[in-house]
Amino acid sequence: MNVYLDNNATTIVAPQVFIEMEPYFVQKYGNPNSLHAYASDTHPGLKTAMEKIYAGINAPTEDSVVITACATESNNWVLKSIYFQQILNGDKDHIIVSEVEHPSVLSTVKFLENLGCKVTYLPINNEGIIEADNLSDMITDKTAIVSIMWANNETGAIFPIDEISQICKEKNVLFHTDATQAVGKIVVDLQSLNVDYLTFSAHKFHGPKGVGALYIKKGKELIPLLHGGAQMDGYRSGTLNVAAIVGMGKAMEMAAEAVESKKMDEVRRLRDEFEDNLLQIADTFVVTPREIRTPNTILISFRGVEGESMLWDLNRAGIAASTGSACASEDLESNPVMEAIGAEADLAHTAIRFSLSRYTTQEEIDYTLKAVNSAVLRLRGISSSYAYSPPESIDTGKENNGHR
Amino acid sequence: MNVYLDNNATTIVAPQVFIEMEPYFVQKYGNPNSLHAYASDTHPGLKTAMEKIYAGINAPTEDSVVITACATESNNWVLKSIYFQQILNGDKDHIIVSEVEHPSVLSTVKFLENLGCKVTYLPINNEGIIEADNLSDMITDKTAIVSIMWANNETGAIFPIDEISQICKEKNVLFHTDATQAVGKIVVDLQSLNVDYLTFSAHKFHGPKGVGALYIKKGKELIPLLHGGAQMDGYRSGTLNVAAIVGMGKAMEMAAEAVESKKMDEVRRLRDEFEDNLLQIADTFVVTPREIRTPNTILISFRGVEGESMLWDLNRAGIAASTGSACASEDLESNPVMEAIGAEADLAHTAIRFSLSRYTTQEEIDYTLKAVNSAVLRLRGISSSYAYSPPESIDTGKENNGHR
Numbered sequence: 099m100n101v102y103l104d105n106n107a108t109t110i111v112a113p114q115v116f117i118e119m120e121p122y123f124v125q126k127y128g129n130p131n132s133l134h135a136y137a138s139d140t141h142p143g144l145k146t147a148m149e150k151i152y153a154g155i156n157a158p159t160e161d162s163v164v165i166t167a168c169a170t171e172s173n174n175w176v177l178k179s180i181y182f183q184q185i186l187n188g189d190k191d192h193i194i195v196s197e198v199e200h201p202s203v204l205s206t207v208k209f210l211e212n213l214g215c216k217v218t219y220l221p222i223n224n225e226g227i228i229e230a231d232n233l234s235d236m237i238t239d240k241t242a243i244v245s246i247m248w249a250n251n252e253t254g255a256i257f258p259i260d261e262i263s264q265i266c267k268e269k270n271v272l273f274h275t276d277a278t279q280a281v282g283k284i285v286v287d288l289q290s291l292n293v294d295y296l297t298f299s300a301h302k303f304h305g306p307k308g309v310g311a312l313y314i315k316k317g318k319e320l321i322p323l324l325h326g327g328a329q330m331d332g333y334r335s336g337t338l339n340v341a342a343i344v345g346m347g348k349a350m351e352m353a354a355e356a357v358e359s360k361k362m363d364e365v366r367r368l369r370d371e372f373e374d375n376l377l378q379i380a381d382t383f384v385v386t387p388r389e390i391r392t393p394n395t396i397l398i399s400f401r402g403v404e405g406e407s408m409l410w411d412l413n414r415a416g417i418a419a420s421t422g423s424a425c426a427s428e429d430l431e432s433n434p435v436m437e438a439i440g441a442e443a444d445l446a447h448t449a450i451r452f453s454l455s456r457y458t459t460q461e462e463i464d465y466t467l468k469a470v471n472s473a474v475l476r477l478r479g480i481s482s483s484y485a486y487s488p489p490e491s492i493d494t495g496k497e498n499n500g501h502r
Numbered sequence: 503m504n505v506y507l508d509n510n511a512t513t514i515v516a517p518q519v520f521i522e523m524e525p526y527f528v529q530k531y532g533n534p535n536s537l538h539a540y541a542s543d544t545h546p547g548l549k550t551a552m553e554k555i556y557a558g559i560n561a562p563t564e565d566s567v568v569i570t571a572c573a574t575e576s577n578n579w580v581l582k583s584i585y586f587q588q589i590l591n592g593d594k595d596h597i598i599v600s601e602v603e604h605p606s607v608l609s610t611v612k613f614l615e616n617l618g619c620k621v622t623y624l625p626i627n628n629e630g631i632i633e634a635d636n637l638s639d640m641i642t643d644k645t646a647i648v649s650i651m652w653a654n655n656e657t658g659a660i661f662p663i664d665e666i667s668q669i670c671k672e673k674n675v676l677f678h679t680d681a682t683q684a685v686g687k688i689v690v691d692l693q694s695l696n697v698d699y700l701t702f703s704a705h706k707f708h709g710p711k712g713v714g715a716l717y718i719k720k721g722k723e724l725i726p727l728l729h730g731g732a733q734m735d736g737y738r739s740g741t742l743n744v745a746a747i748v749g750m751g752k753a754m755e756m757a758a759e760a761v762e763s764k765k766m767d768e769v770r771r772l773r774d775e776f777e778d779n780l781l782q783i784a785d786t787f788v789v790t791p792r793e794i795r796t797p798n799t800i801l802i803s804f805r806g807v808e809g810e811s812m813l814w815d816l817n818r819a820g821i822a823a824s825t826g827s828a829c830a831s832e833d834l835e836s837n838p839v840m841e842a843i844g845a846e847a848d849l850a851h852t853a854i855r856f857s858l859s860r861y862t863t864q865e866e867i868d869y870t871l872k873a874v875n876s877a878v879l880r881l882r883g884i885s886s887s888y889a890y891s892p893p894e895s896i897d898t899g900k901e902n903n904g905h906r
Contacts, residue, residue, distance in 0.1 A: 102540060108533040108741060116527045123520045123710060129512040133813050134822040136506060167571035170730040170740035202730030202739055209729050301741060308712050308743030325613050326574040326606030335606055336574035337512060337705060339712030409537050418538035
């Protein structure tokens with residue numbers, strides 16, 4: 099059985115999304131900027147897609163949603179643009195981010211630090227959550243922008259974006275949120291929030307890879323990301339990736355429907371049941387309370403079980419999970435959120451992330467639960483540091499392995 | 503009949519390319535950076551694609567080919583990176599480009615001019631060609647980079663890249679070429695040239711939109727385009743667009759085969775025959791000699807025939823052509839290359855670009871020739887400025903319309 103539980107890394111393209119994309123490769127292949135029927139053949143699809151994307155985040159039509167190549171590009175763009183506008187060519191010198199942002203934010207501000215920018219890293223508490231109160235004291239009259247993710251990719255922790263955006267508005271500081279892990283999983287309503295910039299990416303909600311977006315509030319214009327033919331209102335030149343935009347539109351429509359209907363509730367129910375069962379394994383920890391997490395994510399530590407070893411066992415059983423962000427996973431380092439929380443080093447190395455989707459089934463979860471139980475037993479049995487389960491017990495009570 | 507003769511704007515995705523891409527949407531959808539079978543399922547396809555891309559431009563394996571979202575992105579990246587490395591944080595202040603570069607180069611250097619960079623625009627001669635001799639005198643010890651396109655998107659003119667790259671090497675100045683209109687149409691062999699950076703894009707040679715590349719010679723490293731998860735050797739972070747890269751690889755393989763085999767010769771033969779017949783229409787001009795043009799392109803002026811009016815007539819007949827770059831075509835301005843050549847203003851407005859592909863057929867060309875003849879007759883007949891063909895003649899000699 100193959101089970102994909104790494105949906106925070108990327109997702110399957112929904113078959114309906116692929117069906118809508120398909121005509122734009124070999125049939126409706128015109129360049130939308132040309133002046134003939136092959137171009138105008140692409141316009142209705144593009145228009146509909148953009149309408150669905152605006153609707154999915156309830157963005158006011160006066161604001162801009164600029165299609166980019168990915169969330170990494172959106173995050174780079176907003177931070178580098180503000181650096182140009184307000185730091186290099188302005189009187190600000192300061193950016194605030196959380197210490198658990200995605201690498202695309204953390205690496206970008208490191209780059210800007212090397213150019214003379216000051217960066218403050220907002221800590222998370224021992225539940226993996228940002229405390230908005232801390233932010234208020236950090237903002238100075240030199241602060242150009244605050245960039246705090248909406249939901250964390252590792253834990254699923256949902257940060258208090260409403261409160262944070264209020265503080266930024268009161269202090270007259272720009273606010274950007276990387277909502278890559280929020281859009282398509284929870285309600286994102288830009289008409290009820292003071293967000294200036296918002297990043298999201300299609301391949302996290304069953305759209306194709308290679309297409310994301312940056313929402314830009316009216317009056318908060320950035321400098322262009324790419325100069326050239328002035329596509330995307332001059333913000334991002336380059337031939338429009340028609341198939342990808344059409345796919346993103348359909349994926350957004352389907353994701354928004356899933357959030358509004360009971361589909362994401364069912365994901366949450368499956369996740370909660372899975373988590374309840376995992377927590378019956380002794381010496382097992384979950385950091386962030388599930389009520390303040392995205393409905394699909396579990397970051398869980400099995401003491402004495404090296405994360406990579408667990409991945410190996412699960413992979414052999416056909417199950418895909420993660421030790422954390424795919425954007426850092428080749429490093430085999432300890433989980434950065436676990437480190438930020440201040441977990442003991444050996445516990446930080448034991449974190450495993452399961453991220454479900456609306457395509458995850460009960461059968462898959464039941465199968466995975468058994469595989470995890472077996473893996474924990476086996477790996478604790480051969481662990482030099484974990485004095486827990488004598489090897490003899492491996493052969494007894496298979497259905498109750500590790501449940502103590 | 504539908505005839506697509508706007509292949510310099512974008513191309514149909516080759517059916518074989520689409521077939522190779524298809525599994526990477528709904529089946530092999532893993533994030534290549536993850537640590538499980540869904541990830542490793544993508545690795546052979548990615549590896550093969552990169553090998554085909556290197557082979558297609560004969561790039562030494564020690565050099566980098568970084569996948570980007572498009573040629574516009576590649577052009578922006580190299581110029582902005584050199585600005586950061588050698589102008590903002592170095593002792594250079596000067597960039598040289600040709601006056602007929604693609605908007606993605608011209609707009610980028612305009613942006614850099616506003617940041618204090620000096621830009622020299624190398625002129626074209628009355629055949630639409632760069633004269634390399636002029637370049638030598640323009641290079642100073644303050645010149646950071648020379649950026650000259652390999653082949654012009656409007657005329658198809660092939661610039662003397664070998665000579666230009668030699669001059670840059672002798673003068674110890676970096677050399678970038680936007681080869682977007684060359685790759686897939688003529689031989690591009692990086693082992694026989696002193697090119698430091700080279701831009702190309704899949705959708706110009708029957709690959710998908712949304713994927714391009716920048717070749718970077720070893721030792722000529724740039725600063726990263728996108729900071730983040732360190733994909734693409736740290737140059738361009740962001741989840742790899744697997745389907746698009748696989749598609750680009752296949753498209754590159756097929757295009758290289760077409761250039762090496764007789765397929766592009768057949769395109770040239772069709773183009774030459776088409777052009778010979780078009781030139782039999784009176785008061786008709788082609789600027790660049792066909793021997794120094796890409797094999798698929800004709801930029802032609804019919805005196806007294808407004809380019810947009812011609813497009814309209816052709817579009818009604820099911821034929822897609824262009825008045826010039828799709829990246830500028832919504833502006834309805836006169837053709838920039840015609841302006842650069844110094845053509846009279848009214849002639850610059852009459853330029854029409856036909857760009858063929860290896861999918862263009864004899865039947866399509868014959869059909870188009872008739873449609874152009876009819877359009878020229880009709881439009882000259884109603885032209886206020888062109889005293890050529892009395893209205894009466896429209897009804898006579900249909901097969902010989904305009905052949906005088």
